[in-house]
Amino acid sequence: MNILDVQNLKTHFFTEAGVVKALEDISFTVEKGCTVGLVGESGSGKSVTAQSVLRIVPKPGKIIGGKILFDGEDLLAKKEDDMRKFRGKKISLIFQDPTSSLNPLFAIGDQLADIVIQHDRVKKDQALEQVIKTLKVARLPDPEQSLGQYPHQFSGGMKQRICIARALLLNPQLLFADEPTTNLDVTIQAQIITLLKDLQRDLGMTLVMITHDMGIVAEMCKCVVVLYAGHVMESGDIETIFEKPHPYTEALLKAVPRLDQTRKLTSIPGNIPNLIDPPSGCVFHPRCQYAINICMEKVPPLEDVGGSHFITCHRWRELQGGR
Amino acid sequence: MGLGKYIARRAIYMVPLIIGISIVAFLVMYAAGDPIQLATAGNPSITEAQRNALREYYGLNDPIPMQYVRWLDHFVHADFGKSLYGGRPVNEIISTLFWETIKLQLVSILLAFLISLPAGIYSALKQRSATDYTISSIAIFGISVPVFWLGIVLILVFSFQLGWLPSAGAHGAPYLWPVFGIRNETLDELVHLVLPATVLTLAGLAYNVRLLRAGMLDVLRQDYIMAARASGISERKILYKYALKNAITPLITLLGISIGYMIAGAPITETVFSWPGLGRAYVAATLRLDFPLIMGITMIITIMILVANLITDMAYAWIDPRISIE
Structure with a gap:
């Protein structure tokens, strides 16, 4: 069963320089209890996708189309006040930078207890108990002592544990983790990944890992959604995607260093396109090694190619034969 | 370190500062001219010998370092000496005038601070709306317009044309200004406050609003605000608890500076x-x-x-846990 079903989601930013088409046509599903990787380069729309699902896209951004079905309910049709009750309670988000996502002027206990109080209307000491419990789950040493401390008194890894606890406080069904390890030391990264993996398994939570690290995807995820310039390039389960990738995914995979192979690392030529004035046809065509005329002229549809594998590419079928 | 010890240490650091400033002020003052010459220049009947006698009387003929030490000796005994005009003790002059200035300034500073809170928050929230432009325009007007001009215009309109408000002084004495036909001292004081306090409030308000608006806009963009929103915290709480505390810190500095400059900041308006x-x-x-x-x-x-400054630093440490008074 799908806990999340995003259909043709369109989120644009109305800036003075022009309309930034951050999400142009995003469709994917997330199966309940599954870990899904949301992959793409910086600027591909990963974070905006998570923000759109929670409906917290910052100004001047606006969701202008599509449907977001969560457990069958259309989140985009909800009133703001009803939507607020989903945030943190049913759907949570862990941010990339734990340092900037904790308010520097409030004690940890205060910040986290507020969330419990807001949703469950309990007394402060009851809320604090829940906070301590969740901090323990996130393996923060000395949770009782930490309540009165301020964010700057913790290391980066500890802060990310606090942020994970903040997201888990009310046992959400769906958790977005937006590059939760990008701002951490390598050794701490491994700890946080292990923690998230264990939590997902033990709590039976649905986890959407937003990352550009194919290693994390391979280690954690059952399914992958590959984004590029506001479009879904492909989605499917991880074996299929590693085996028969979309030209963009293929290029991404070639850019990952591997110890067991002696091939040269290749980078994807060019940059992610300007989203105010995106390329015609397939958004990836200017950087695609397989691009032909039709790729410049016609936008490829997101096609079901069998085995719950979805592809946005004119030439994918043809290329499979030659490979 | 204890608070008492911290204050004591800061107070000790103030001593050399105060002495240094007094030396500079003393030197600049003596370089500015001779008060006896200034006072008697227009009077042809006063002879040079009489002038010299006056200088001798006030001790102005002594070497400047000697005069300074004499002043310092009085100063540490909390005695500022006597005015050259009329011979009234400076301590007495200051203590009578001090509260009039404090009254006018505190009213204006607090009004500016309190009005700027809703104005700054609102214009940040409704950025680029008609209200934001209106508030910003008033703020820019308040910053750009000289206080003496605004003061004179207000006097012309409200005192001379309309005759509603007094144009000068802090009290109605020798007669009490009747307000709504009532002669009451407090009411009289308030009526005298209106125009000068308006001028000073408007000047201070401008900086406060601009500062709070900018601070608020900056804070509302921060990740921790989005994180609070993502946790389902209500907008009201995000705004008044999480954002305001972060945005108000620069305002606290300004408040501290304004209070510090209270007396120095008033001459034009008071004149x-x-x-x-x-x-x-x-x-x-x-x-x-x-x-x-x-x-x-x-x-x-x-x-x-x-x-x-000391109080501002302490307020900072109190608001922001990252700043320690040590």
Whole structure:
């Protein structure tokens, strides 16, 4: 069963320089209890996708189309006040930078207890108990002592544990983790990944890992959604995607260093396109090694190619034969 | 480190500062001219010998370092000496004028601070709306318009044309200004406050609003605000608890500075409205080179600024846990 079903989601930013088409046509599903990787380069729309699902896209951004079905309910049709009750309670988000996502002027206990109080209307000491419990789950040493401390008194890894606890406080069904390890030391990264993996398994939570690290995807995820310039390039389960990738995914995979192979690392030529004035046809065509005329002229549809594998590419079928 | 110990240490650091400032003020003042010459220049009947006798009487013929040490000796005994004009003790002059200035300034500073809270928050929230432009325009008007001009215009309109409000002074004496036909001292004081306080509030309000608006806009973009929103915290709580505390810190500095500069900041407005305060007395003393009074008010301003700085630093440490007073 799908806990999340995003259909043709369109989120644009109305800036003075022009309309930034951050999400142009995003469709994917997330199966309940599954870990899904949301992959793409910086600027591909990963974070905006998570923000759109929670409906917290910052100004001047606006969701202008599509449907977001969560457990069958259309989140985009909800009133703001009803939507607020989903945030943190049913759907949570862990941010990339734990340092900037904790308010520097409030004690940890205060910040986290507020969330419990807001949703469950309990007394402060009851809320604090829940906070301590969740901090323990996130393996923060000395949770009782930490309540009165301020964010700057913790290391980066500890802060990310606090942020994970903040997201888990009310046992959400769906958790977005937006590059939760990008701002951490390598050794701490491994700890946080292990923690998230264990939590997902033990709590039976649905986890959407937003990352550009194919290693994390391979280690954690059952399914992958590959984004590029506001479009879904492909989605499917991880074996299929590693085996028969979309030209963009293929290029991404070639850019990952591997110890067991002696091939040269290749980078994807060019940059992610300007989203105010995106390329015609397939958004990836200017950087695609397989691009032909039709790729410049016609936008490829997101096609079901069998085995719950979805592809946005004119030439994918043809290329499979030659490979 | 304890708070008492911290304050004691800061107070000790103030001593060399106060002495340094007093030396500079003393030297500049003596370089400015000779008060006896200034006072008697227009009077042909006074001879050079008489002038010299006056200088001798006030001790102005002694070497400057000797005069300074004599002043310092009085200063540490909390005595600012006597005014060259009329011989009133400077301590007495300051203590009568001090509260008039404080009254006017505190009212204006607090009004500016309190009005700027809703105005700054609202214009940040409704950025680029008609209200934001209106608030910003008033703020820019308040920053750009000179206080003396605004003061004079207000006097012309509300005192001379309409006759609603008094144009000068802090009290109605010798007669009480009747308000709504009532002669009441408090009411009388309030009515005298309206125009000068309006001028000072508007000038201070401008900076407060701009600062809070900018701070609010910056804070609302921060990740921790989005994180609070993502956790389902209500917008009201995000705004008034999480954002405001972060955005208000620069305002606290400004508040501290304003309180420190209270006396120094008032001369023009006090002069325009003939307000019987220290600012106007300072201007008058400087124009007449009334050395003891100039030194007295300079020292009061110095001490107030230093104390306000200390209080601001302590307020900072209280608001922001990352700042420690150690």
